[in-house]
Amino acid sequence: MRLAELGELKTIEMIKKITSAPRLTNRASRFIKVGIGDDAAVLKEGNVVTTDAYIEDVHFSLDYFSLYQIGQRVACGTLSDIAAMAATPIALFISALLPSKLEQRQLKQLYAGMLSIADKFGCRISGGDIVAYPKLGLILTAIGKTRTPKLRSTAQPGEYLYVTGFCGLAETGRLALKQKFPKKDFIQSIKRHTCPCPRIFEAIKLKKYINALIDTSDGLSTDVFHIAEESRVKIKIFADKLPMHKETYNLYNWVIAKSKTTPQSVVQKMRTKLHTRAILQPLKDEIASHTLEMTNPLALNGGEDYELLFTSAYQKLPAKITGTKITRIGKIEKGSGVYLIKDNKEIRLYPKGYDHFQ
Amino acid sequence: MRLAELGELKTIEMIKKITSAPRLTNRASRFIKVGIGDDAAVLKEGNVVTTDAYIEDVHFSLDYFSLYQIGQRVACGTLSDIAAMAATPIALFISALLPSKLEQRQLKQLYAGMLSIADKFGCRISGGDIVAYPKLGLILTAIGKTRTPKLRSTAQPGEYLYVTGFCGLAETGRLALKQKFPKKDFIQSIKRHTCPCPRIFEAIKLKKYINALIDTSDGLSTDVFHIAEESRVKIKIFADKLPMHKETYNLYNWVIAKSKTTPQSVVQKMRTKLHTRAILQPLKDEIASHTLEMTNPLALNGGEDYELLFTSAYQKLPAKITGTKITRIGKIEKGSGVYLIKDNKEIRLYPKGYDHFQ
Numbered sequence: 001m002r003l004a005e006l007g008e009l010k011t012i013e014m015i016k017k018i019t020s021a022p023r024l025t026n027r028a029s030r031f032i033k034v035g036i037g038d039d040a041a042v043l044k045e046g047n048v049v050t051t052d053a054y055i056e057d058v059h060f061s062l063d064y065f066s067l068y069q070i071g072q073r074v075a076c077g078t079l080s081d082i083a084a085m086a087a088t089p090i091a092l093f094i095s096a097l098l099p100s101k102l103e104q105r106q107l108k109q110l111y112a113g114m115l116s117i118a119d120k121f122g123c124r125i126s127g128g129d130i131v132a133y134p135k136l137g138l139i140l141t142a143i144g145k146t147r148t149p150k151l152r153s154t155a156q157p158g159e160y161l162y163v164t165g166f167c168g169l170a171e172t173g174r175l176a177l178k179q180k181f182p183k184k185d186f187i188q189s190i191k192r193h194t195c196p197c198p199r200i201f202e203a204i205k206l207k208k209y210i211n212a213l214i215d216t217s218d219g220l221s222t223d224v225f226h227i228a229e230e231s232r233v234k235i236k237i238f239a240d241k242l243p244m245h246k247e248t249y250n251l252y253n254w255v256i257a258k259s260k261t262t263p264q265s266v267v268q269k270m271r272t273k274l275h276t277r278a279i280l281q282p283l284k285d286e287i288a289s290h291t292l293e294m295t296n297p298l299a300l301n302g303g304e305d306y307e308l309l310f311t312s313a314y315q316k317l318p319a320k321i322t323g324t325k326i327t328r329i330g331k332i333e334k335g336s337g338v339y340l341i342k343d344n345k346e347i348r349l350y351p352k353g354y355d356h357f358q
Numbered sequence: 359m360r361l362a363e364l365g366e367l368k369t370i371e372m373i374k375k376i377t378s379a380p381r382l383t384n385r386a387s388r389f390i391k392v393g394i395g396d397d398a399a400v401l402k403e404g405n406v407v408t409t410d411a412y413i414e415d416v417h418f419s420l421d422y423f424s425l426y427q428i429g430q431r432v433a434c435g436t437l438s439d440i441a442a443m444a445a446t447p448i449a450l451f452i453s454a455l456l457p458s459k460l461e462q463r464q465l466k467q468l469y470a471g472m473l474s475i476a477d478k479f480g481c482r483i484s485g486g487d488i489v490a491y492p493k494l495g496l497i498l499t500a501i502g503k504t505r506t507p508k509l510r511s512t513a514q515p516g517e518y519l520y521v522t523g524f525c526g527l528a529e530t531g532r533l534a535l536k537q538k539f540p541k542k543d544f545i546q547s548i549k550r551h552t553c554p555c556p557r558i559f560e561a562i563k564l565k566k567y568i569n570a571l572i573d574t575s576d577g578l579s580t581d582v583f584h585i586a587e588e589s590r591v592k593i594k595i596f597a598d599k600l601p602m603h604k605e606t607y608n609l610y611n612w613v614i615a616k617s618k619t620t621p622q623s624v625v626q627k628m629r630t631k632l633h634t635r636a637i638l639q640p641l642k643d644e645i646a647s648h649t650l651e652m653t654n655p656l657a658l659n660g661g662e663d664y665e666l667l668f669t670s671a672y673q674k675l676p677a678k679i680t681g682t683k684i685t686r687i688g689k690i691e692k693g694s695g696v697y698l699i700k701d702n703k704e705i706r707l708y709p710k711g712y713d714h715f716q
Contacts, residue, residue, distance in 0.1 A: 035485065041449065090401075091389065
């Protein structure tokens with residue numbers, strides 16, 4: 001069977017299975033506390049390690065990103081995995097696939113972008129590798145420090161589910177840019193898309209409240225699914241609690257404004273090569289029926305928000321931390337699966353993140 | 359200026375300069391002992407970290423490598439950087455660019471190859487990332503443990519230069535495979551090319567004798583150059599001491615045998631897209647003049663031997679360690695530059711490794 005048929009989640013599952021055979025853990029297990037499966041691996045002496053690959057035309061396009069922005073974005077995405085362990089980043093390693101037609105000044109901008117983020121969070125670019133390659137690619141490894149990492153596998157029935165910031169904000173920005181909607185109506189969402197600041201400081205401040213933790217990179221429903229699976233619990237999400245930014249409503253308004261003339265063609269245009277299929281089908285249905293509901297598919301499936309998604313025994317948390325909104329959006333129960341609670345009905349959700357292989 | 363004109367070494371130099379600005383070292387310097395510039399970065403609590411990128415048609419070809427062999431090779435190459443710090447590997451992180459047409463069983467073979475090497479050296483595959491991409495790519499990060507890492511920057515005048523194994527053996531195997539010379543005459547060299555076992559155990563056993571250390575991945579002359587540059591010393595290599603395997607002579611014999619009929623076409627055929635230009639020009643000259651000298655260009659410029667190259671205050675070391683030959687090939691002096699001593703003449707050498715960008 002080809003990977004195209006197997007799909008991304010099952011491919012990862014297969015790799016996990018192959019590499020986690022017990023025979024491997026003998027000597028290494030003295031040093032490694034958590035291996036494959038969480039946002040980062042945990043070494044026993046208190047380092048967490050994560051690695052992320054970003055490839056041109058898969059994760060970013062040179063059409064509307066500057067090299068500086070790409071540098072910022074990949075560094076943010078990688079450090080978000082360190083935030084997702086509630087650790088402090090210390091070192092960043094960069095393997096770069098570089099087109100030989102790249103200009104020296106472009107390379108400088110790329111690294112300046114990554115440096116600006118590394119600087120902001122006090123970590124250092126400490127190594128890497130370069131390879132000449134027709135497409136730009138950046139593979140980052142980050143090392144963070146913490147003696148008490150937060151995992152995705154420790155959620156307990158009775159806890160509450162929280163998220164920082166807004167759901168679907170980055171995807172709102174991406175679609176607005178892609179559709180060339182007026183930028184002034186999408187300032188925050190475009191910023192979240194182009195430079196999704198990792199919640200490092202927030203994670204450290206919230207740590208005392210947090211039990212299980214993950215970052216929202218694949219889309220809320222998929223990331224909640226990861227917690228539910230790894231913790232072997234059932235999670236309910238309350239549809240009317242999902243924090244949505246007014247710019248996400250702006251997006252809807254713009255889509256509707258356009259769709260009044262030719263709804264089909266708008267949706268057609270919006271169906272890009274990137275990961276919008278899962279979002280656009282429901283959107284199309286909604287436009288067709290002229291019902292716009294509060295439960296926004298963007299909030300559930302829009303990826304790359306890089307917010308903190310966590311469980312806590314506390315029923316009430318501060319409304320904001322270092323200026324970032326915190327919202328209680330669900331509840332952990334005994335059982336399995338992820339459910340959306342809407343109009344007193346339980347709707348079972350399945351991961352709908354973008355599958356690279358299909 | 360484009361990277362194609364700038365070249366690989368200068369591009370790396372530029373990245374080092376950008377990322378090593380003093381402003382960056384404030385908080386991170388509490389944790390990082392050695393940053394960019396050595397085989398691996400050194401964290402203060404005793405971890406070393408290295409990252410390496412291997413891309414299809416740049417570093418390996420699917421034409422004559424099985425997926426299992428590719429897995430072995432990339433793991434060996436990466437762990438060799440851990441050996442080059444005289445550390446013990448504990449964890450391996452794998453970012454894989456995977457063509458979606460890849461078969462599930464091929465993916466299994468690829469990871470089985472990497473696992474076989476990780477197992478051999480007692481380290482564990484602890485994380486990674488996958489991306490669908492038309493070409494196969496593997497970007498590996500390895501973490502090793504040592505409280506006393508060996509660096510390339512500590513060579514002292516008066517010391518001796520040593521190398522393990524044979525010089526140019528891997529390149530001999532690569533050319534023999536490429537030219538379809540009879541495999542039975544090239545068993546050791548083909549093995550060194552396809553599965554270049556990192557000298558982890560040797561490095562640990564030799565540690566008490568070693569001062570400065572690097573592995574030979576770019577070709578001996580380039581790697582000696584790195585020690586000379588980073589340690590600010592002059593290094594002499596004695597041409598008649600270079601340890602060459604009998605299979606490297608076999609290669610010459612086969613080339614000559616072929617060249618008797620059409621020397622030009624043989625050389626033409628051997629000029630592959632990969633890194634043989636630097637090797638073949640001298641080879642062509644030699645064939646033309648019918649003089650085959652002991653000082654083999656393969657030994658100086660053939661890459662990917664992954665042997666240990668080190669300086670030591672000891673004038674005499676054991677001839678073998680764990681079955682691996684050790685040869686004294688040079689001397690460290692005050693000054694700068696790398697020189698080949700041949701017929702009592704000093705010939706200045708310059709790095710001749712393969713430049714990906716040019």
